[in-house]
Amino acid sequence: MTEYGRGQGSEPWHPEDPLYGDGGWGGQQAQPGQQSPYGGQPQHHPEQPQQPQYGDWGTGEHPGYGQAQQQYQQQYDQQQYDQQQYAGQAQQTYDTQQQYDTGTWATGPQPHLPYTGDPTDPYPQQTAAFGGEQPDLYGTPDAYPPPEPPSRRRAEPEPKTDWDPGPDQGEHAFFSGEGDDDDEPGDRRGRGERRGRGGKSKKSRNGCACLVVALVFGGGLAGVGYFGYQFYQDRFGAAPDYAGDGTSEQVTVEVPKGASGAEIGRRLKAAGVVKSVDAFVAAQSQNPDGDSIQAGAYLLKKQMSAASAVEMMLDPKSQNNVMVTPGQRNVAVYNKIDEKLGLESGTTRDVAEKQYKSLGLPSWANNNGDIKDPLEGFLYPGTYPAAKGMKPEAVLKEMVTQANRQYAQYDLAAKAEALDLENPLQVITVASLVQAEGKTEDDFRKMAEVVYNRLSSDNTETNQLLQFDSTFNYLKGESNIDIGADEINSNQDPYNTYTNKGLPPGPIGNPGDEALKATLNPTDDGWMYFVATDGKHRTEFAKTIEEHQRLVDEFNASRDN
Numbered sequence: 001m002t003e004y005g006r007g008q009g010s011e012p013w014h015p016e017d018p019l020y021g022d023g024g025w026g027g028q029q030a031q032p033g034q035q036s037p038y039g040g041q042p043q044h045h046p047e048q049p050q051q052p053q054y055g056d057w058g059t060g061e062h063p064g065y066g067q068a069q070q071q072y073q074q075q076y077d078q079q080q081y082d083q084q085q086y087a088g089q090a091q092q093t094y095d096t097q098q099q100y101d102t103g104t105w106a107t108g109p110q111p112h113l114p115y116t117g118d119p120t121d122p123y124p125q126q127t128a129a130f131g132g133e134q135p136d137l138y139g140t141p142d143a144y145p146p147p148e149p150p151s152r153r154r155a156e157p158e159p160k161t162d163w164d165p166g167p168d169q170g171e172h173a174f175f176s177g178e179g180d181d182d183d184e185p186g187d188r189r190g191r192g193e194r195r196g197r198g199g200k201s202k203k204s205r206n207g208c209a210c211l212v213v214a215l216v217f218g219g220g221l222a223g224v225g226y227f228g229y230q231f232y233q234d235r236f237g238a239a240p241d242y243a244g245d246g247t248s249e250q251v252t253v254e255v256p257k258g259a260s261g262a263e264i265g266r267r268l269k270a271a272g273v274v275k276s277v278d279a280f281v282a283a284q285s286q287n288p289d290g291d292s293i294q295a296g297a298y299l300l301k302k303q304m305s306a307a308s309a310v311e312m313m314l315d316p317k318s319q320n321n322v323m324v325t326p327g328q329r330n331v332a333v334y335n336k337i338d339e340k341l342g343l344e345s346g347t348t349r350d351v352a353e354k355q356y357k358s359l360g361l362p363s364w365a366n367n368n369g370d371i372k373d374p375l376e377g378f379l380y381p382g383t384y385p386a387a388k389g390m391k392p393e394a395v396l397k398e399m400v401t402q403a404n405r406q407y408a409q410y411d412l413a414a415k416a417e418a419l420d421l422e423n424p425l426q427v428i429t430v431a432s433l434v435q436a437e438g439k440t441e442d443d444f445r446k447m448a449e450v451v452y453n454r455l456s457s458d459n460t461e462t463n464q465l466l467q468f469d470s471t472f473n474y475l476k477g478e479s480n481i482d483i484g485a486d487e488i489n490s491n492q493d494p495y496n497t498y499t500n501k502g503l504p505p506g507p508i509g510n511p512g513d514e515a516l517k518a519t520l521n522p523t524d525d526g527w528m529y530f531v532a533t534d535g536k537h538r539t540e541f542a543k544t545i546e547e548h549q550r551l552v553d554e555f556n557a558s559r560d561n
Contacts, residue, residue: 239278245308246273246301252320252387255313257295261285264293268309272302279306289314296321297385320387322395326512327435330376331477333510337395340386348392355393360400362407364424370494370505372475377428377507378403406513415520419452429503431511431519436470437530439539444518446541449527455502461528461545466497474508481532531555 251271255264265280274280283306284290293313297320300312312318322336334349341348352359356366356374366374375396380403386395412424421427430451438447454462472488473479475495488498495504511519527541529548533555542548 239282239306240276241279242275242303242305244303244305246304249302250299251302252297252299252385252389254297254385255293255295257382259295261290268300271300273300273304274306274309275303276306280309283307283310287311287314294319294321294383296383297387297390299387320385321383322386323383324379324381324399324510326381326515327432327509328379328381329474329509330373330379333379333399337386337392340388341390341392341395342388343392348396351392352396359393359397360404362404362424364413366506367423367425368505372495372506374506375400377425377432377510379510380406381510381512403510406516410516410520419520420455425506426503427519428511428516429507431516432507432509433466433468433470433503434519435511435515436474436509437468437539438515438518439532439537441514441518443539444515445521445523446525446527447530447539448519448522449525450530450541452522453526453528464501466503468497471495471497471504471508474504534558 251273253267253271253273255267259267261281261284262277264284265274265277268274268280269277284293287307287310290310293310298313298318299320300309300318304312320340322333322340324333330352331349334352335345337343337348338345352373352375359375361374361378365378379396379399382399382402384395384398384402407424407428412427416422416424416427419427419430421430430448433451434444434447438444451466453459454466455464457464469481469483472483472491472495475491475493488496492499494500495508497504526543528544529542529551530539531542531548531551531554532539533551540551542551
């Protein structure tokens with residue numbers, strides 16, 4: 001038979017226990033207040049050996065012993081079951097708190113089994129001390145059942161009947177400071193001690209963090225709103241624009257060749273003429289003649305409406321430009337620049353003579369000491385800004401720069417060699433002669449052939465004399481078609497092609513693009529002579545002296561009529 005009282009339980013004996021006192025051995029239970037007939041001593045039977053009073057119950061049997069043992073076993077089993085239920089409840093409460101503190105709180109209903117006691121429990125008023133010491137009701141250290149050995153006891157956490165989140169009930173761990181890395185899960189005392197030492201609480205720190213997040217979020221919303229408004233204005237709102245015809249303050253705006261409406265708008269906005277580029281582009285597109293704005297300099301007013309600016313730029317009176325026409329001589333260009341810049345007559349010509357080396361001429365220019373004007377042939381035809389306040393050298397330099405760009409498109413050194421010319425400057429000189437003597441594009445190619453045929457060493461018709469009136473008029477600064485033979489033959493100036501063989505020292509004007517192309521691609525029909533039969537617009541060509549004389553007779557006849 002198993003020994004009872006050795007590690008089987010830890011509950012004390014109750015006075016109503018059937019084995020308490022003397023009457024347990026005879027099958028009669030002692031009633032409260034009734035004295036045992038044996039005076040508190042155990043009953044002995046002669047058939048059974050003497051049994052110890054407690055500790056070791058032996059193996060003998062007694063008729064009352066089985067009933068008492070069975071009743072005690074049932075009560076003891078019920079008590080063990082109740083203890084296990086209570087322990088499970090306590091463990092469940094502890095696990096629930098652990099889950100909350102560590103942030104692993106499970107969703108859904110949580111089982112909670114309150115301990116209400118068992119109606120058959122003979123000790124309803126006695127609290128079980130799980131794992132604790134039991135009172136010795138027998139007054140001896142070996143009372144039945146003896147306490148559980150300390151090594152087999154299990155520490156039981158303090159039972160909690162409900163969850164207490166603390167003074168800030170219902171507050172999330174993020175705002176109360178729980179769940180931070182420096183706190184152990186469930187360590188409420190440690191957090192209290194840290195706050196108690198005067199340090200800033202986690203609630204305060206997290207509150208500041210929330211404020212910062214709110215400010216950043218609010219600022220972000222404000223930024224999104226602002227840029228969204230700007231996006232809407234840029235895409236769908238009216239472009240900013242001034243009203244009216246502008247102030248009394250005038251400015252000059254230069255428009256380069258080939259500039260788009262947006263580029264013109266940017267220049268006008270930078271000068272303070274219009275308020276926005278978009279406003280100008282819109283006004284230009286709405287004006288039927290808006291696309292006809294030309295390159296050049298414009299004298300405009302500040303703070304004009306975009307529509308007014310477009311109208312003024314279309315008015316020739318607002319244009320402050322110098323236009324160089326094909327074949328125009330430098331002296332005429334200088335006079336125009338003086339006029340546009342409001343300078344004394346001759347100012348620009350004086351600058352050209354003194355500063356021509358700093359204006360960007362190519363290295364092969366001005367290679368002859370007899371050249372009258374080193375810039376002749378390098379003020380390329382086109383429209384150039386020239387408004388008051390500008391320097392004449394700036395205007396001249398822009399013209400020379402344009403000539404360099406145009407001439408660089410051709411390999412003039414190679415072309416000169418192919419055409420039996422000495423250098424690129426002679427190519428430009430031929431082009432200037434073609435431009436001066438020809439009247440149409442078709443004339444230019446024939447005129448170029450006349451020049452090359454007369455320069456040829458085997459020319460027996462004119463003996464390499466060009467005999468062009470244009471060269472004599474250049475040296476005279478005139479444009480006279482009626483030149484007497486005595487005047488021409490008596491002048492020995494290097495530019496007089498009647499008295500000097502070959503080309504003049506340099507160009508006699510500024511050839512245009514068509515004349516230059518014709519110079520590089522002349523006809524090959526044998527033309528040697530030409531006559532302006534109407535004196536102005538019509539030029540006829542001849543291959544022999546006889547044909548030429550017939551053309552001269554026609555010209556004279558037309559003059560007499």
